[in-house]
Amino acid sequence: MNHDKSLGDVLKEQGVSRRGFLKFCATTASLMALPPSMVPAIAKALESVRRPSVIWLSFQECTGCTESLTRSHAPTVEGLIFDAISLDYHHTLQAAAGDAAEAAREAAMEENKGNYLLVVDGSIPLGNPGYSTIAGISNLEMLKEVAEHAAAIIAVGTCAAYGGLPHASPNPTGAVSVSEIIKEKPVVNVPGCPPIPVVISGVLAHFLTFGKLPELDHLGRPLAFYGNTIHDRCYRRPFYDKGLFANTFDDEGARKGWCLYKLGCKGPVTYNACATAKWNDGTSFPIEAGHGCLGCSEPNFWDMGGFYNALPESTMNLSRTAAVGIAAGAAAGAASGLLNRRKRGKAKAAHETVTVKDLQREEQS
Amino acid sequence: MNSAEFLLWVRGPGLNIAMAIFIIGMLIRLLEIFMLGRKRNLAELRGNGVSAGLRTIFTRSAPPDKNSLRRSIFTYVAGYSFHIGLLVVIFLLTPHIQLLQSLLGFAWPALPTPVVDLFTVIAMISLMALLWRRLTHPVVRYLSTSQDYLIWAATFLPLLTGYMSYHHLWFPYSWLLGVHILTAEFLLILFPFTRLTHAFTLIISRWYTGMMAGEKGVAS
Numbered sequence: 080m081n082h083d084k085s086l087g088d089v090l091k092e093q094g095v096s097r098r099g100f101l102k103f104c105a106t107t108a109s110l111m112a113l114p115p116s117m118v119p120a121i122a123k124a125l126e127s128v129r130r131p132s133v134i135w136l137s138f139q140e141c142t143g144c145t146e147s148l149t150r151s152h153a154p155t156v157e158g159l160i161f162d163a164i165s166l167d168y169h170h171t172l173q174a175a176a177g178d179a180a181e182a183a184r185e186a187a188m189e190e191n192k193g194n195y196l197l198v199v200d201g202s203i204p205l206g207n208p209g210y211s212t213i214a215g216i217s218n219l220e221m222l223k224e225v226a227e228h229a230a231a232i233i234a235v236g237t238c239a240a241y242g243g244l245p246h247a248s249p250n251p252t253g254a255v256s257v258s259e260i261i262k263e264k265p266v267v268n269v270p271g272c273p274p275i276p277v278v279i280s281g282v283l284a285h286f287l288t289f290g291k292l293p294e295l296d297h298l299g300r301p302l303a304f305y306g307n308t309i310h311d312r313c314y315r316r317p318f319y320d321k322g323l324f325a326n327t328f329d330d331e332g333a334r335k336g337w338c339l340y341k342l343g344c345k346g347p348v349t350y351n352a353c354a355t356a357k358w359n360d361g362t363s364f365p366i367e368a369g370h371g372c373l374g375c376s377e378p379n380f381w382d383m384g385g386f387y388n389a390l391p392e393s394t395m396n397l398s399r400t401a402a403v404g405i406a407a408g409a410a411a412g413a414a415s416g417l418l419n420r421r422k423r424g425k426a427k428a429a430h431e432t433v434t435v436k437d438l439q440r441e442e443q444s
Numbered sequence: 445m446n447s448a449e450f451l452l453w454v455r456g457p458g459l460n461i462a463m464a465i466f467i468i469g470m471l472i473r474l475l476e477i478f479m480l481g482r483k484r485n486l487a488e489l490r491g492n493g494v495s496a497g498l499r500t501i502f503t504r505s506a507p508p509d510k511n512s513l514r515r516s517i518f519t520y521v522a523g524y525s526f527h528i529g530l531l532v533v534i535f536l537l538t539p540h541i542q543l544l545q546s547l548l549g550f551a552w553p554a555l556p557t558p559v560v561d562l563f564t565v566i567a568m569i570s571l572m573a574l575l576w577r578r579l580t581h582p583v584v585r586y587l588s589t590s591q592d593y594l595i596w597a598a599t600f601l602p603l604l605t606g607y608m609s610y611h612h613l614w615f616p617y618s619w620l621l622g623v624h625i626l627t628a629e630f631l632l633i634l635f636p637f638t639r640l641t642h643a644f645t646l647i648i649s650r651w652y653t654g655m656m657a658g659e660k661g662v663a664s
Contacts, residue, residue: 241446297446297447297616298448308617319538320556320557321556322553322557348451348618350616377448378446378447378448379449382452383448383452384456389542389546390542391540391546392542392543392546393455393543394452395456395459397460398547400460400463401467403464404463404467405467407464407468408471409471411468412472412473412479413475413479415472416475416479420479
């Protein structure tokens with residue numbers, strides 16, 4: 080791997096025009112809500128930066144995050160940016176295999192100690208180290224080893240960020256997120272199933288430009304991309320506010336493109352950039368295809384009570400609870416009422432009528 | 445615990461526990477009242493108790509005369525705007541209807557969210573005005589118990605957190621929504637054990653008063 084070439088050189092070699100490159104910088108700046116004055120700074124930083132070494136660890140994952148990034152819409156500047164970092168270790172993309180692959184990882188760690196970027200996709204099983212191993216090394220062990228001297232750690236995808244699918248109830252492997260293991264270093268979470276390609280590259284661009292990690296929200300996500308809910312940026316939001324909803328997937332409301340809230344859309348509690356950055360080269364996002372948001376960039380999104388159950392509905396069987404409650408309440412109420420009646424009956428039976436004679440007797444005593 | 449885990453708990457176990465306590469508690473309360481029974485009325489009926497009872501349920505909502513209205517105009521205006529605001533918010537906001545639909549099996553039309561938002565503000569301002577009166581009016585203050593302040597807070601908090609979630613004020617929406625649901629659950633749990641029960645017993649007592657008066661042939 081050639082670490083000496085700058086990113087600008089690589090992009091030029093790849094046939095990316097200056098105009099195209101600046102366009103990418105401007106898009107990145109606006110996506111991250113940076114002022115336009117930052118565009119030249121981003122361009123300058125990206126052009127001159129030496130290709131940083133990136134070690135990409137894949138644990139309990141489906142490779143969807145890698146697919147999202149590499150197959151997004153080639154060839155793009157995002158894709159080329161990825162070509163332009165030195166991806167020294169990545170199961171799916173590296174040529175080396177077996178011992179050679181592990182040797183590449185160790186070499187990269189040694190050469191760039193304290194400077195390399197660690198990208199993780201997939202969750203880490205704590206149940207039994209044998210659930211997921213690479214070259215006989217458990218995921219937990221490898222993560223700890225590589226994280227120790229990393230300059231920054233980026234957890235890509237919901238599995239790495241929050242546990243994702245493997246973490247879903249009943250979580251048979253005891254899967255946890257990266258941030259539950261790495262406590263001493265900040266971890267940037269880039270959740271999504273998969274995350275939006277420009278969001279992954281945007282976080283990398285931010286790190287390359289400013290040399291530090293972006294500002295994060297309460298769940299460790301870059302605020303620039305995860306600052307708004309899908310619901311607040313959704314083009315169908317006016318229908319929600321007006322009270323116009325699709326009640327099934329093929330009724331009049333669905334055909335007219337009304338709000339999918341009642342069909343289980345999790346947009347109101349999902350922070351992501353889908354509604355603005357969109358997918359497939361800016362073509363659309365799921366709600367535009369007529370399907371509600373699954374909430375894939377949120378922790379526990381598999382356990383949120385069913386993808387097609389509306390958000391206000393209970394994640395448990397509330398009707399059964401209510402039915403049991405009515406039966407129990409009726410029984411307890413009836414029992415209490417009967418006890419009260421008995422008490423009254425007893426009081427009635429014990430009641431002695433006061434006669435004139437009694438009063439006279441009292442006077443005498 | 446992160447916001448998602450919290451939300452999961454309040455939407456699942458929290459909601460179910462609160463709902464169970466509310467239903468069981470209220471049923472015990474109501475059945476105890478209904479099973480009290482009354483002594484048989486041996487006097488000759490002078491009117492229809494049923495129609496008088498039904499009428500009284502509604503007539504008691506209006507002030508009895510102009511003088512009473514004039515003397516306590518503040519209580520009437522603030523009390524009404526609070527109750528109407530609260531009922532509109534509870535029963536005419538889309539997410540609330542959705543929850544009730546999942547429980548009851550049927551739904552009704554919702555009001556547009558900005559309209560419900562306005563009613564939330566009206567209800568909150570009225571509640572604050574009523575608290576201010578409770579604290580400044582010497583008689584009302586003397587008559588107030590700690591329970592009055594507790595249920596004031598229990599009613600105000602769901603309104604406030606609901607308003608904050610809708611407008612995304614100060615905290616992430618996921619947290620606000622979770623806290624909003626939790627405060628509503630707190631209200632449900634307090635319901636059977638405090639004078640919040642008036643939401644149900646009000647109808648019973650009005651009916652009873654009207655029926656007794658009707659059978660005696662007097663105005664209620």
